[in-house]
Amino acid sequence: xxxxxxxxxxxxxxxxxxxxxxxxxxxxxxxxxxxxxxxxxxxxxxxxxxxxxxxxxxxxxxxxxxxxxxxxxxxxxxxxxxxxxxxxxxxxxxxxxxxxxxxxxxxxxxxxxxxxxxxxxxxxxxxxxxxxxxxxxxxxxxxxxxxxxxxxxxxxxxxxxxxxxxxxxxxxxxxxxxxxxxxxxxxxxxxxxxxxxxxxxxxxxxxxxxxxxxxxxxxxxxxxxxxxxxxxxxxxxxxxxxxxxxxxxxxxxxxxxxxxxxxxxxxxxxxxxxxx
Amino acid sequence: xxxxxxxxxxxxxxxxxxxxxxxxxxxxxxxxxxxxxxxxxxxxxxxxxxxxxxxxxxxxxxxxxxxxxxxxxxxxxxxxxxxxxxxxxxxxxxxxxxxxxxxxxxxxxxxxxxxxxxxxxxxxxxxxxxxxxxxxxxxxxxxxxxxxxxxxxxxxxxxxxxxxxxxxxxxxxxxxxxxxxxxxxxxxxxxxxxxxxxxxxxxxxxxxxxxxxxxxxxxxxxxxxxxxxxxxxxxxxxxxxxxxxxxxxxxxxxxxxxxxxxxx
Numbered sequence: 001x002x003x004x005x006x007x008x009x010x011x012x013x014x015x016x017x018x019x020x021x022x023x024x025x026x027x028x029x030x031x032x033x034x035x036x037x038x039x040x041x042x043x044x045x046x047x048x049x050x051x052x053x054x055x056x057x058x059x060x061x062x063x064x065x066x067x068x069x070x071x072x073x074x075x076x077x078x079x080x081x082x083x084x085x086x087x088x089x090x091x092x093x094x095x096x097x098x099x100x101x102x103x104x105x106x107x108x109x110x111x112x113x114x115x116x117x118x119x120x121x122x123x124x125x126x127x128x129x130x131x132x133x134x135x136x137x138x139x140x141x142x143x144x145x146x147x148x149x150x151x152x153x154x155x156x157x158x159x160x161x162x163x164x165x166x167x168x169x170x171x172x173x174x175x176x177x178x179x180x181x182x183x184x185x186x187x188x189x190x191x192x193x194x195x196x197x198x199x200x201x202x203x204x205x206x207x208x209x210x211x212x213x214x215x216x217x218x219x220x221x222x223x224x225x226x227x228x229x230x231x232x233x234x235x236x237x238x239x240x241x242x243x244x245x246x247x248x249x250x251x252x253x254x255x256x257x258x259x260x261x262x263x264x265x266x267x268x269x270x271x272x273x274x275x276x
Numbered sequence: 277x278x279x280x281x282x283x284x285x286x287x288x289x290x291x292x293x294x295x296x297x298x299x300x301x302x303x304x305x306x307x308x309x310x311x312x313x314x315x316x317x318x319x320x321x322x323x324x325x326x327x328x329x330x331x332x333x334x335x336x337x338x339x340x341x342x343x344x345x346x347x348x349x350x351x352x353x354x355x356x357x358x359x360x361x362x363x364x365x366x367x368x369x370x371x372x373x374x375x376x377x378x379x380x381x382x383x384x385x386x387x388x389x390x391x392x393x394x395x396x397x398x399x400x401x402x403x404x405x406x407x408x409x410x411x412x413x414x415x416x417x418x419x420x421x422x423x424x425x426x427x428x429x430x431x432x433x434x435x436x437x438x439x440x441x442x443x444x445x446x447x448x449x450x451x452x453x454x455x456x457x458x459x460x461x462x463x464x465x466x467x468x469x470x471x472x473x474x475x476x477x478x479x480x481x482x483x484x485x486x487x488x489x490x491x492x493x494x495x496x497x498x499x500x501x502x503x504x505x506x507x508x509x510x511x512x513x514x515x516x517x518x519x520x521x522x523x524x525x526x527x528x529x530x531x532x533x534x535x536x537x538x539x540x
Contacts, residue, residue, distance in 0.1 A: 033373065151386050151395065158373055158383065162364055165332040166439060167357035167387025213374050213419030 004238050009125060013238075016127040017230040017248070019139045020191045021200065025226025026146060027184045028205035029219050030177055033157035038088050039076055039178070041198040042095035043185045046072035048194035049098040051119045052105035061119070062134065065189060068098060069182035077178045081171065122193030122245035124234055131190055138187040142180050153177055154215055196245040203252040204229065210256075210263035229255060282309035285442065285475060286331060291340035293326050300326040303340070304500050308477065310442070313469050315486040315506075316479045318496035319519055324479045325365075327496065328447050331477065333357050345442070358387040361436025361474075363429070363446040377423070377431050378416040381406055384438030399438075406437035409472075410464060426457035433464065443475045444468065450482060458485060483510065 004010050031040050050068030054061030072094050079090040106116060118126065127135075146153065152173045155163040164170035181201075188197040208221035233248025240247075286308035294300040301323040308314055316324050329335045330342055341348065345359060361384070384406065385399040407413040410430040420428060429449055436444055446465065450458035466489050469476045480486055487493070493509040495502040497518045502509040 148392065151383075151389075152391065155383050155386055158375060158380075159364070161334070162362065163383075163386070164334060165357060165360070165362045165364075166384065169391070209374060213421065214376050215374060215379050218374050 004235075009127075010238060012127050012129065012132055013124045013234050013244070014231055016132055016135055016191050017124055017234045017244075018227050019135050020124075020188045021204075021226040021228075021230025021248075022223050023139045023142055023184055023226075024188055024197065024200035025204035025208075025222040026143060026219060027180055028201040028203075028226070029208070029222050030146075030153050030157050031181060031201055032205040032209060033154075034160075034177065036087075036177075036181065037198075037202055038091050038095075039073060040181060040185065040201045042076070042091040042098075043069050043072050043182050044189070044194045044197045045095050045102065046098035047182070047185050047189055048119060049102035049105065051189065051194075052102045052116055055113055055116050056105045056109055062186060062189075065119075065186045066183065069186050070179060072098060073178035073182045074175065077175055081174075118193075119189050120194050121243070122189075122191055122196055124191045124244040124248075125238065127190060135187050135191070138183055142183050142187070145176065145180060149173060149176060192245045192248060196249050199249040199252065200226070200230070203249070203256050207252070207256045207259045210259040212264075225252070225255060282311050284308070285310050285345055286477075287341075287343040288330075288337075289341040289343070291330070291337040291342050293323070293330050293335055293337055296338075299338075299498065301330070301496070302499050306494065306500055306503050308443075308475065310475055311473055312492065313466070313476045313490045314478070314492050314494055315483075315490040316477060316494045316496065317481070317483055318501075322497040322518075324496055325447065327494075328362075328445060328477075328479055331443075331445055332360060332362055358439050359441050360443045360445055361433075361439045361441035363432050363436055363444070363449055365447045365451065372421045375420050376416070377407070377412060377418050377420060378403060380420050380431055381434045381438050384435040388439055402440065403434075403438045406434040407431075409437055409468065410434045424457075425453050426460060429453065429457075429461050430464065433461075433468070437468070437472075441474065443477060445477045445479075447479045448481065449478070450480065450485065458482070462486065462489065 005014075031037060047065040047069040050064035050066070051061040053059070053068075054064040072091075075094060076087060076091050079085050080087045106113075109116075152163070152168050152170075153176075155166070155168050156170045156173050156177070160170045160174060163173070184201065185197055188200060192200050204226035205218070205222045207225050208218050211221055212218050229252040230248050233251045234244055236242065236251065237244040237247040284307045286306075288304040288306045291304045292299055292302045304327075316327060318324050326335065330337070331344065333344065336342075381403040382395055382399065385395050385403060389395060389399065404413060404416070407416060410433050412427065412430050412434060415423065415427070420431065423431065433444075433449075444465070449461050449465070453461065462485055465476060465478065468474055478486060478490070483493075487506045487510065490506060492503055493506050494500065495509050495514065495518055501518050502514055
């Protein structure tokens with residue numbers, strides 16, 4: 001089994017999985033706390049429509065994935081800010097519209113294109129060196145911005161209006177968060193696919209949520225869980241000859257249910273602080 | 277205290293607020309001076325929360341002017357906002373949000389710090405000092421969700437204090453609390469007003485709880501009906517005009533609903 005790790009493709013896959021797992025799980029903390037779970041799902045499908053259009057017209061698929069992803073999150077954020085429609089309704093409309101566009105673009109292609117389906121279901125074992133550089137570069141950018149603005153992002157996840165009232169530029173930070181969600185989705189498309197990237201964002205943060213009451217610890221736990229399940233999933237996939245995306249997500253889901261049952265929050269729920 | 281001698285810090289000049297077609301507050305002229313304890317009262321939908329959002333700089337006037345710390349509201353920038361400590365209505369925040377008491381209070385430093393600067397030892401000391409003021413320093417590592425409603429209000433007051441504000445703006449701080457806790461929260465606010473010389477703007481429905489503590493009562497119902505010491509505002513004819521004919525004042529100066537008065 002150890003022979004596997006000597007292959008270049010396996011080393012690339014593990015590195016890509018670790019980066020994507022870490023990135024998704026950190027942005028996932030803010031997505032879960034700010035209640036943007038559905039935005040993650042909608043964005044991944046919008047980004048896939050961009051990929052499909054890229055293959056149809058011969059443009060770089062990742063560039064159009066970013067354009068579609070950003071257009072979706074910014075429209076969603078704008079609609080919520082204006083209070084015209086609830087966030088889940090607007091993202092639901094964009095989600096299905098972009099998915100319809102993706103199906104339309106695939107239907108317009110003259111020939112069957114396996115690479116497009118690679119972005120839908122993920123194929124971490126086929127990540128190339130160039131793609132690894134793109135994933136690495138975007139991961140550094142997104143994690144760097146999160147680190148730079150972490151205190152503001154935590155505050156808007158807690159209470160955006162309170163943050164605004166305290167002098168934090170909350171509106172700009174909310175749009176930054178949406179932008180980072182879109183970039184994370186695009187970075188992860190090739191590795192876990194448009195359908196499963198949403199799970200990579202949501203599950204590690206939700207698992208960590210069961211285990212701690214501290215924001216900083218939550219972020220560290222989420223990152224550790226994200227990296228461990230992504231790397232573990234790739235190894236299981238290679239050893240057992242299973243598709244990599246489902247292996248990663250099902251491993252993360254198993255860990256989530258373990259955390260739910262063993263959660264210290266469940267055990268402490270009957271013992272609130274006493275005094276005053 | 278002699279209010280007139282104090283520096284004016286919040287000035288509404290014939291200001292109206294709302295959205296095009298919907299006026300929440302109309303033609304308000306009001307000056308709040310440094311060091312005042314002001315209670316804001318009025319029936320539901322009278323514009324109390326709009327007044328709160330205006331003072332926070334979240335809403336510019338449709339007409340007229342609003343000056344806060346000699347700065348026009350339209351230009352209210354981050355460093356001015358940090359001078360106003362804000363306690364939002366209870367229920368706005370998720371009780372199960374994974375945050376400790378100290379992490380919550382540290383958020384009060386973020387606006388004053390500005391972008392790119394990380395909180396340091398000094399900020400932590402300010403946060404701990406704020407927790408000591410509300411007698412919650414012993415709970416710094418406790419999860420916010422594990423605290424009672426009254427304790428959570430104390431933590432949010434500490435978060436506002438960590439901004440080192442000049443004004444403390446409290447939006448219905450006693451709603452949803454039992455009677456003893458309500459009393460404790462108001463006592464704490466009065467204590468902070470006296471000890472830190474904070475200007476207090478307290479929005480409430482509980483006239484009886486605050487009437488003996490405030491310098492002035494501001495009575496709203498879309499328009500400003502009164503802004504004067506409690507004895508001048510709590511008159512049957514004024515209350516009847518704002519709340520309707522059911523509100524009366526008893527021999528012991530309690531403001532109650534007329535039906536209750538008749539039955540007891």
